[in-house]
Structures are given as C-alpha cells and as structure tokens.
Amino acid sequence: MDELLKIEGLSKAFGETKVLRGVSLTIRRGEFLTLLGPSGCGKTTTLRIIAGLTEPDEGRVYLNGADITSLPPEKRGVNTVFQNYALFPHMNVEKNIGYGLRLRRAPKAEIAARVREMLALVKMEGYEKRMPDELSGGQRQRVAIARAVIQKPELLLLDEPLGALDLKLRQQMQQELKNLQKALGIAFLYITHDQEEALNMSDRIAIMSQGRFVQVGTPEEIYEKPASRFAAQFIGQGALFEGTVVSAENGEVCLECPEGRVLAAAREDVRPGEKAAVSVHTERVRYGREPFPGFALEGEVLSHRYAGAILLTELGLAGGRVLQAHSAGAIHSLPRPGERVHIGWESAQAAVIAGEESER
Amino acid sequence: MKKRSGLAALAPLALWTAVMVLFPMGYVLVLSFLTRGESWGVLWRFTLENYKALGDSANLEILWNSLKIGAYTTLLTFLLGYPFALAMVLQPRRRRSLLLLLVVIPFWTSALMRVYGWMILLRTRGIVNDALLGLGLIHRRVKFLNNMGAVLFGMVYSLLPFMILPVYTSLEKLSPSLQEAARDLGARPFQASWTVVFPLTVPGVMSGCVLVFVPAVGMFFISDLMGGGGSMLLGNLISYYFSAGKNWPMAAALSMLMVALTFLSVHVYRRYSGGEMGVF
Ligand SMILES: Nc1ncnc2c1ncn2[C@@H]1O[C@H](COP(=O)(O)OP(=O)(O)O)[C@@H](O)[C@H]1O
Ligand SMILES: [Mg+2]
Numbered sequence: 001m002d003e004l005l006k007i008e009g010l011s012k013a014f015g016e017t018k019v020l021r022g023v024s025l026t027i028r029r030g031e032f033l034t035l036l037g038p039s040g041c042g043k044t045t046t047l048r049i050i051a052g053l054t055e056p057d058e059g060r061v062y063l064n065g066a067d068i069t070s071l072p073p074e075k076r077g078v079n080t081v082f083q084n085y086a087l088f089p090h091m092n093v094e095k096n097i098g099y100g101l102r103l104r105r106a107p108k109a110e111i112a113a114r115v116r117e118m119l120a121l122v123k124m125e126g127y128e129k130r131m132p133d134e135l136s137g138g139q140r141q142r143v144a145i146a147r148a149v150i151q152k153p154e155l156l157l158l159d160e161p162l163g164a165l166d167l168k169l170r171q172q173m174q175q176e177l178k179n180l181q182k183a184l185g186i187a188f189l190y191i192t193h194d195q196e197e198a199l200n201m202s203d204r205i206a207i208m209s210q211g212r213f214v215q216v217g218t219p220e221e222i223y224e225k226p227a228s229r230f231a232a233q234f235i236g237q238g239a240l241f242e243g244t245v246v247s248a249e250n251g252e253v254c255l256e257c258p259e260g261r262v263l264a265a266a267r268e269d270v271r272p273g274e275k276a277a278v279s280v281h282t283e284r285v286r287y288g289r290e291p292f293p294g295f296a297l298e299g300e301v302l303s304h305r306y307a308g309a310i311l312l313t314e315l316g317l318a319g320g321r322v323l324q325a326h327s328a329g330a331i332h333s334l335p336r337p338g339e340r341v342h343i344g345w346e347s348a349q350a351a352v353i354a355g356e357e358s359e360r
Numbered sequence: 361m362k363k364r365s366g367l368a369a370l371a372p373l374a375l376w377t378a379v380m381v382l383f384p385m386g387y388v389l390v391l392s393f394l395t396r397g398e399s400w401g402v403l404w405r406f407t408l409e410n411y412k413a414l415g416d417s418a419n420l421e422i423l424w425n426s427l428k429i430g431a432y433t434t435l436l437t438f439l440l441g442y443p444f445a446l447a448m449v450l451q452p453r454r455r456r457s458l459l460l461l462l463v464v465i466p467f468w469t470s471a472l473m474r475v476y477g478w479m480i481l482l483r484t485r486g487i488v489n490d491a492l493l494g495l496g497l498i499h500r501r502v503k504f505l506n507n508m509g510a511v512l513f514g515m516v517y518s519l520l521p522f523m524i525l526p527v528y529t530s531l532e533k534l535s536p537s538l539q540e541a542a543r544d545l546g547a548r549p550f551q552a553s554w555t556v557v558f559p560l561t562v563p564g565v566m567s568g569c570v571l572v573f574v575p576a577v578g579m580f581f582i583s584d585l586m587g588g589g590g591s592m593l594l595g596n597l598i599s600y601y602f603s604a605g606k607n608w609p610m611a612a613a614l615s616m617l618m619v620a621l622t623f624l625s626v627h628v629y630r631r632y633s634g635g636e637m638g639v640f
Contacts, residue, residue, distance in 0.1 A: 051544060052543075053540050053543070053544070072543070072549075073540070073543040073544050074543050074544070074545075074546045074547055074548055079544055079545065080540075080541070080544045082537050082540070082541055083537075084535070084537060086535065086537040086538050086540065086541035087541075088538060088541070088542075088560075089538075089560065090559050090560055099542070099545050099555075100545035100546050103545065103546045103547055103551060103555075104546060147545065148544075148545070151545060151546065
C-alpha cells in the first residue's frame with residue numbers, strides 16, 4: 001500500500017459558518033498533492049486539521065493507517081510550513097532550523113551537522129547568524145522549509161508558501177520546491193489559490209469549493225476533463241456553452257446552445273436530449289472565413305490586442321457574449337474588426353459536463 | 361513610534377522635556393549640593409555633606425529595605441500579573457476588553473482612597489476580621505496592618521496593573537502561529553510557552569518591572585498608611601526631610617539617589633529588551 005495519509009469525512013463549522021462539509025482524500029507516499037481553491041474555501045482549515053492545530057467536528061485523520069485524529073500536533077509525523085512562515089523572531093536562522101532537534105535533546109554535534117545539511121539543501125549557507133527580520137521574503141521561506149524538513153516528516157504541509165513572493169521569484173521557487181520534493185522523496189500537501197502554480201507543480205490536484213472537493217485528479221485530467229462547471233471555470237482560461245445535447249456518436253457530442261452548435265469529446269454519461277455544458281480553453285478556439293465541420297457558431301471580430309506573449313482576439317457571439325481566442329501571425333493579416341467569422345475547435349480538445357447549470 | 365520623525369515634530373517634545381523634567385531635576389540637583397538653613401530653607405554654600413550622609417548606616421538600612429520591598433513587589437506582581445495577562449489573551453476578544461477595563465478601572469479613583477479603603481477593611485476591628493471570626497476561621501482578631509506584610513500587600517495591590525498592562529500588550533502582539541509552529545515542531549504546550557512565548561514577552565515583562573520597581577521604591581503613602589509609619593522607606597525618608605525634617609538639601613540628595621536608581625533600572629531594562637523601548 002502506498003497510502004500515506006487518509007482523511008475521511010472531515011467537517012468543521014466556526015459558529016454558524018460551515019467551513020468543511022465532509023471532505024475525504026488520500027495522499028500517497030512521495031506524492032505532490034495540491035489543494036486548489038479560491039480564498040475562503042477551507043484549504044487552510046483542512047491543513048490545520050491534518051497538522052492537529054484545529055479539531056474537526058466530524059471525520060477522522062489516518063497516518064500510515066493509524067488514527068491520529070486526537071493526537072496533539074507535537075505527536076504527529078507531519079510538519080508545516082506556515083502561510084506567514086512563523087519564524088521565531090528571537091532566534092537566528094541556525095536556531096530556528098535546529099529548534100525541533102533541540103527540543104528532542106539531540107547531541108550538539110548532530111544538530112550542527114543537520115542544520116548545515118539543511119542550509120545547503122535550501123541554499124542558505126552563510127546566513128546562519130542572521131535574524132529573521134534581516135531576511136527577504138524568499139529567504140524566510142527557505143528557512144521555514146528547512147526548519148520543517150529537518151524533522152524528517154513523511155508528509156510536509158505547505159500553506160500558500162509562495163503567496164507573498166513576487167512573480168519572478170514565485171516561478172523560480174516553484175521549480176525549486178518541486179525539485180526539493182523529489183530529492184527528499186517525501187509527500188507534499190500544498191495549498192494554493194493559483195491554478196497555474198497547481199498545474200505546474202502537482203502530481204495530483206484536489207479542487208476545493210465551499211468546503212468540498214469538487215474534483216481530484218492529475219493536472220491533465222483536471223485541465224482536459226473538468227468534472228464540473230466550477231472546475232472548468234477555475235482552471236485555465238476558457239468559455240462554457242450551456243445547451244442541450246443533440247447527438248452523441250463517433251466520440252463526439254453535439255450541443256445545441258443559444259450561441260449556436262458546438263462539439264466536444266464524448267462522455268458516456270451524456271446522452272441526447274439532456275442538458276449539458278461544453279468547456280473549451282481559450283488557446284484552442286479557432287476562427288476563420290471557412291465554416292468548421294459540425295459547428296454552427298459565428299461571431300464578429302471585435303478587436304485584436306497583444307497580451308504579453310500572445311495575440312488575443314475578442315469575438316462577439318450571438319446574444320452579445322464575448323469569446324476570446326488566440327491568433328497567430330501579425331495583426332494586419334487577420335480578419336479585421338467588424339468582419340464576421342466562423343468559430344470552432346477540435347472536438348477532442350473540448351470537454352462536456354453533464355447536467356443542468358445548478359450545482360457549483 | 362517612527363524612528364525618524366521630523367525635527368519640527370520633536371520641538372514640542374523637547375520643550376516639554378525641558379520644562380517638566382530637566383528644570384525640576386536641575387533644581388533638585390543644585391539643591392542637593394547646598395547646606396541646610398538654620399531652621400528653614402537653604403544656604404548658598406556648596407557642600408558634599410548630603411551625599412556623604414547617604415552612607416550613614418541608618419540611611420543604608422532604609423535604602424536596603426526599600427530595595428527589598430521594591431524587589432519583592434516586582435517579583436510578586438510578575439508572578440501574579442503574568443498568568444493573569446496570559447489568561448486574558450486566551451479569552452475571546454469581547455471578554456478581553458472587559459477584563460482590560462476591569463484592570464484599568466482602579467485608576468479612575470485615587471490610589472490614596474483605595475489604600476484607605478483597604479485599611480478600613482483590614483483593621484483589627486474591620487470587616488475582614490469580623491467575617492473571619494463569624495465564619496469561625498479564626499478565634500482571635502488578626503493584626504493585618506502596620507507591618508511589612510501589609511506594606512507589601514498595598515504595593516502589590518496598587519502596582520499590579522502596571523505589570524499586567526505591558527505584559528498583556530506584548531502577549532497580544534504575538535502571532536498565535538508562533539506557538540503553533542513550536543507545537544508543530546514537537547514542543548509540548550509548556551515547552552512552546554517557555555521557549556517561544558516567554559522570551560518574546562521579555563520586553564513587556566521588563567517594562568512592567570521598571571514600571572513597578574521604581575514607584576515601589578519611592579512610594580511613601582502606602583508604607584505610611586499600611587505600615588503605620590513604623591517602616592521607613594526611601595520615599596518616606598525624602599518626604600520626611602522635605603517636610604517635618606526641614607532638610608531640603610538632604611531630601612534632594614536622596615532624590616538624586618532615587619533618580620540614579622531609576623536610570624539604572626531603565627538601563628537594565630534596555631539591555632534585556634534588546635534596546636527597544638517596547639511599551640515606553
Ligand atoms: N478560527 C476561525 N474562526 C472563525 N472562522 C474561521 C476560522 N478559521 C477560518 N475561518 C473561516 O473559515 C473559512 C475558510 O477558511 P480557510 O480554511 O482559512 O480558507 P482558505 O485557506 O481556503 O482561504 C473562511 O471563511 C474563514 O473566515
Ligand atoms: Mg488559507
């Protein structure tokens with residue numbers, strides 16, 4: 001069994017507000033699992049319950065098969081990198097990192113050696129004597145990681161560790177964290193509200209919304225096969241078309257919707273006559289002067305603009321909706337604003353979501 | 361407080377310091393080097409006699425007693441005040457403000473009045489004795505007042521808020537995640553408090569110690585009232601020389617000794633609170 005941690009039916013309310021509504025999840029040994037969801041959806045609460053810092057109203061937490069639900073935080077084999085790092089301000093870097101070993105009364109020489117090892121691991125050699133308030137955000141973050149990892153946990157919990165860093169540093173640290181996780185071979189339970197970060201780093205992602213997991217899967221599954229409208233809108237950039245299924249054959253579903261007729265990859269649970277939605281990512285939307293086979297979707301080119309590395313085109317659909325697409329080539333060679341165009345995409349690259357628009 | 365506020369903003373402060381602190385201090389300093397007048401006032405004759413007299417065994421004993429009372433008071437207010445402040449921050453926010461109010465309320469009436477109140481309660485023929493007798497807990501009236509214990513009680517009672525408030529402030533500033541981080545890294549609750557919470561509140565504790573120790577050494581009305589005047593402390597001595605004793609220069613020299621003690625405690629405070637003035 002490579003099952004490391006299991007949470008089962010966790011519920012938690014603070015007063016009247018239900019923050020967790022029965023969440024269950026299994027984390028495998030050595031896995032990088034991300035809890036992804038908008039702010040306030042209950043990510044931190046889940047993590048705190050696993051760390052033993054918050055007591056659940058209902059549900060259990062198992063580590064290596066043993067029920068640890070009622071163990072105090074100091075008796076669990078997990079460690080945490082806190083959102084604000086929570087470095088001890090009265091201890092220098094070395095003392096912060098060695099804190100856990102000093103508590104366990106490890107021999108001085110061993111502590112020194114392990115601290116050096118950790119400093120090397122997070123590339124902070126030479127900063128031993130610095131106080132936390134003399135470090136940059138990125139450096140504090142490294143110290144917080146070293147301080148937790150020195151405990152040799154089987155599972156490291158990280159609460160938005162890159163949240164406070166600027167974009168450049170964040171991208172660099174994403175890679176470093178991923179490498180660190182591989183090198184240590186331990187499982188990371190990582191929290192973020194940044195879908196790009198989650199897609200970039202994770203082995204698996206659990207999308208969370210209003211105290212529930214709405215989808216758990218690999219980045220590919222999450223990106224290509226969103227299980228709900230919430231997941232579809234939260235991941236990547238894209239559009240949703242609501243409508244009624246008119247046909248489902250040859251691996252394709254065809255959806256009749258107010259904007260026109262669109263195609264997507266078929267799914268077993270989607271049958272003709274039912275309500276459904278089609279989700280397509282912006283970079284997969286095509287447009288041109290020729291119709292796309294199977295599609296009946298038209299629009300008017302509204303504008304082209306350079307958005308960083310890509311050329312973004314806005315298309316006005318029937319009913320006034322605006323659909324975004326990526327364009328290739330120079331602006332002057334593209335259909336001009338005001339021109340009417342046909343719109344479509346590879347049916348295999350769009351996903352269909354079963355059911356009516358009500359859940360979320 | 362901002363480190364670099366404009367010079368202009370400092371001007372009123374400088375004026376305040378000059379008028380309220382430097383001028384009277386200078387006056388007392390000058391006074392302490394003059395000779396006492398025949399029956400009243402001072403003669404403009406320079407002398408070091410007043411400072412030499414500080415070393416008299418009677419004065420030394422009073423100084424020693426004062427320091428002892430100051431130290432005991434500080435220790436007791438710490439032992440009572442720290443757990444109290446700790447219990448306060450653990451309360452929900454609304455109850456915290458209520459408790460804070462209760463700590464501050466005594467300041468709304470004169471300390472003198474409150475000490476008189478205690479005297480009435482603790483008299484040999486007072487309510488406390490009556491009650492204890494009535495309950496059969498004692499068989500003979502207890503003499504609560506007019507001893508060192510009563511003085512100490514009065515001091516601790518009067519000065520406790522000065523310990524609680526700075527300690528409370530420093531505890532409240534602490535992010536709860538620090539203690540959680542300690543627990544997460546393997547600290548039992550007491551270990552987390554001792555290795556993380558307490559060291560970070562040392563500046564608050566030191567503020568409290570200075571705020572308690574300095575007045576405890578100098579306050580005279582408590583030992584006058586609760587101690588029945590039988591126990592002289594530094595403050596009583598100064599008050600005596602300024603009034604009945606009619607020796608202003610001696611009183612001034614003793615005051616300078618007290619100022620020196622104050623500076624000393626503030627210096628110690630600054631050393632142990634990392635040079636930060638914390639609550640001050
Ligand atoms: N100790 C608490 N007391 C009251 N409400 C809380 C507490 N902790 C969290 N909450 C509330 O629970 C909800 C979820 O919080 P949290 O788990 O921190 O979300 P996330 O980490 O996903 O942003 C929020 O609405 C938050 O205000
Ligand atoms: Mg959070």
